[in-house]
Amino acid sequence: MEKATVHIALFAALIAALGLIPKLMLTSGVPITAQSMGIMMAGTILGAKRGAAAVALFIALTLAGLPLLSGGRGGLGVLAGPSVGFVVGFPIAAWATGWIMERLHALPISIAAGIAATVGGIIILYIPGVAGMALMLDKSISQAALLITPFLPGDVIKAVITALLTQAIFAARPASVFSRSGSSL
Amino acid sequence: MLALTYSPPTRLHALSAPIKLVGLCAITTALFIFPTGWASTILGGAALGLYAAMGIAFLRAGLRTLYGLWPFVVVLGLWHAWQDDWDNGILIIVRLITAVAFANLVTMTTPLQDMIACLVRLLHPFRRLGLNPNAVSLAIAMMIRFIPVFLARADQLKLAYRARSHRSGRWTILFPLALGMLDDADTVAEALRARGGITPKD
Amino acid sequence: MKNPHISINQVSLSVGGRSILCDIDAQLSDRRIGIVGRNGSGKSTLARCLCGLIKPTSGKVILDGIDIYADRKQAIRKIGILFQNPDHQIIYPTVGEEIDFGLRQIGHTAAQARDATRQILTRFDTLNWLDRQTASLSQGQKQLLCLMSILAMEPDVIVLDEPFSGLDIPTRRILGDVFQSLPQTVIHITHDPEAIETYDQVLWLGAGRIQQIGSPSQVLPKFMDAMMIASGLT
Numbered sequence: 001m002e003k004a005t006v007h008i009a010l011f012a013a014l015i016a017a018l019g020l021i022p023k024l025m026l027t028s029g030v031p032i033t034a035q036s037m038g039i040m041m042a043g044t045i046l047g048a049k050r051g052a053a054a055v056a057l058f059i060a061l062t063l064a065g066l067p068l069l070s071g072g073r074g075g076l077g078v079l080a081g082p083s084v085g086f087v088v089g090f091p092i093a094a095w096a097t098g099w100i101m102e103r104l105h106a107l108p109i110s111i112a113a114g115i116a117a118t119v120g121g122i123i124i125l126y127i128p129g130v131a132g133m134a135l136m137l138d139k140s141i142s143q144a145a146l147l148i149t150p151f152l153p154g155d156v157i158k159a160v161i162t163a164l165l166t167q168a169i170f171a172a173r174p175a176s177v178f179s180r181s182g183s184s185l
Numbered sequence: 186m187l188a189l190t191y192s193p194p195t196r197l198h199a200l201s202a203p204i205k206l207v208g209l210c211a212i213t214t215a216l217f218i219f220p221t222g223w224a225s226t227i228l229g230g231a232a233l234g235l236y237a238a239m240g241i242a243f244l245r246a247g248l249r250t251l252y253g254l255w256p257f258v259v260v261l262g263l264w265h266a267w268q269d270d271w272d273n274g275i276l277i278i279v280r281l282i283t284a285v286a287f288a289n290l291v292t293m294t295t296p297l298q299d300m301i302a303c304l305v306r307l308l309h310p311f312r313r314l315g316l317n318p319n320a321v322s323l324a325i326a327m328m329i330r331f332i333p334v335f336l337a338r339a340d341q342l343k344l345a346y347r348a349r350s351h352r353s354g355r356w357t358i359l360f361p362l363a364l365g366m367l368d369d370a371d372t373v374a375e376a377l378r379a380r381g382g383i384t385p386k387d
Numbered sequence: 388m389k390n391p392h393i394s395i396n397q398v399s400l401s402v403g404g405r406s407i408l409c410d411i412d413a414q415l416s417d418r419r420i421g422i423v424g425r426n427g428s429g430k431s432t433l434a435r436c437l438c439g440l441i442k443p444t445s446g447k448v449i450l451d452g453i454d455i456y457a458d459r460k461q462a463i464r465k466i467g468i469l470f471q472n473p474d475h476q477i478i479y480p481t482v483g484e485e486i487d488f489g490l491r492q493i494g495h496t497a498a499q500a501r502d503a504t505r506q507i508l509t510r511f512d513t514l515n516w517l518d519r520q521t522a523s524l525s526q527g528q529k530q531l532l533c534l535m536s537i538l539a540m541e542p543d544v545i546v547l548d549e550p551f552s553g554l555d556i557p558t559r560r561i562l563g564d565v566f567q568s569l570p571q572t573v574i575h576i577t578h579d580p581e582a583i584e585t586y587d588q589v590l591w592l593g594a595g596r597i598q599q600i601g602s603p604s605q606v607l608p609k610f611m612d613a614m615m616i617a618s619g620l621t
Contacts, residue, residue: 002382005320006374007367009327014366016328017335021355034359041363057324064300065188065292068332075189075292077250080213080284082257136284137261138220138277147260161356168360168480169367172522176367341475344440348468349489349540351459354478361478364522 011054016068032154033070040121040162043097044113047179052095085132089125096120101179114163188297195239197294205291229283250289317386391543392416398446409595420574421583424592434548438468467537468546473529482516489540507539527558544572580607
């Protein structure tokens with residue numbers, strides 16, 4: 001139990017630290033952040049339950065008033081704004097990413113992580129994300145979806161980096177990739 | 186890394202956190218159930234009034250927290266101008282800003298510890314499902330403890346990268362950063378077990 | 388061949404109102420230079436300024452005419468640094484990739500980088516490390532890897548920032564011999580005077596300022612006296 005709690009807490013701290021790495025601007029003018037990769041990696045490395053717990057802990061402390069979201073955002077205001085769907089969706093996306101990762105244990109690590117990160121970190125994340133935006137901006141789903149399309153290329157890049165990182169970490173520390181190792185936390 | 190609570194304390198700081206949170210829920214619900222110009226304007230005015238009542242410096246700090254909404258205000262403004270739907274446009278913008286303003290007001294006037302206490306209390310029902318509140322408190326403390334550690338390590342790795350490259354390397358350092366975190370987790374878990382582990386929930 | 392010349396021009400550095408380095412001014416052109424000081428004297432910060440990793444609040448560091456902070460492309464060819472903790476320095480999962488990295492950054496092609504990597508590994512009799520996981524190396528081995536990664540880039544100057552921390556005695560001696568045999572200028576940051584007794588020049592840093600510069604026989608005894616006083620042993 002100690003191992004699980006510590007891994008959840010430290011992964012949450014890592015996601016917070018990633019929020020302070022400056023955003024990278026793609027040529028399309030859209031920024032991509034390292035933090036969203038941390039969310040996907042929580043799933044690919046810790047698995048569904050622990051990954052979701054780590055992200056939920058991170059979100060909880062952000063809402064409690066720490067400026068941990070990329071760009072130094074935090075507090076309850078993020079729940080009242082247009083990105084509320086994403087904030088709520090992060091733990092769900094981590095859970096989905098982990099769940100898929102655990103199911104795909106027969107595939108090579110990078111492929112499994114890539115699929116998990118794409119389906120969990122992009123497709124599943126955008127469902128609450130777009131819905132929340134539609135609600136807050138009082139627009140239809142398709143209109144809100146239009147708003148987020150510029151971010152998709154960046155997200156695909158992030159999924160690829162997540163896949164490669166997960167593979168490199170597995171090569172260096174196979175026992176620490178709990179979605180695969182089957183060792184109990 | 187400081188919390189977003191405003192200092193020095195205002196009168197609203199003294200109000201208990203659960204009351205403020207319930208009030209926030211009520212106001213946000215009202216904002217969305219009554220999507221009329223009247224409701225939004227009155228509540229918006231109330232928000233502005235509350236901020237101003239806490240002092241000019243507080244009001245200025247509050248306005249700064251709303252700055253991040255400007256892209257959405259611009260997009261909404263352009264959209265509704267194009268659709269010739271100004272009334273709705275103004276309503277939505279005012280509602281958005283008002284909701285965020287009230288939420289930020291609670292954050293600015295509630296110390297971190299109080300919010301965490303509320304959070305732990307909200308998790309009470311999950312005890313029956315196996316959640317150990319001692320583990321939760323410990324996890325919160327550990328997370329806060331390690332954020333500066335990982336930030337410092339990220340800085341150090343950036344310097345190490347800069348020592349051999351003219352580029353920025355912000356993505357390459359993710360690997361050693363993640364690996365260091367996993368190694369730290371193993372070490373800390375051992376140290377925790379050596380000191381008796383997490384107290385069981387009963 | 389002339390020794391590289393480092394000109395530290397009125398360098399000061401403060402962070403958040405706190406002064407860490409104050410008016411550091413020195414001309415360094417010897418082959419073996421030591422920098423001593425207590426913990427907290429600003430030695431590591433000075434090391435980072437010397438390599439152009441952080442920007443002084445005022446003043447400049449010039450190496451053979453190059454502004455080390457501003458001109459990074461030239462700087463990485465001329466000066467390298469070995470940090471205290473190799474875990475904070477190693478970036479890549481395998482040894483080969485780690486050494487390749489710096490070589491690609493200074494302009495080698497993939498093939499040239501591969502060759503140079505093999506060469507440096509062979510020089511230290513560690514060619515079988517080429518595909519090893521960096522995470523599987525011991526502390527001493529990691530430190531050697533960090534050294535090889537820098538030497539492969541063939542800089543004119545190497546800065547060693549307390550490189551023996553956490554290493555056992557045999558490893559220290561082996562690495563110490565390696566440092567002594569290096570053809571480039573070595574700037575060795577340490578709090579242990581024994582390590583730099585045989586050097587050409589010693590700079591004593593105290594509370595962010597230069598206390599003294601001179602030969603080891605001039606500076607080290609005074610430094611040791613000050614350390615004794617500071618520990619209440621006089």
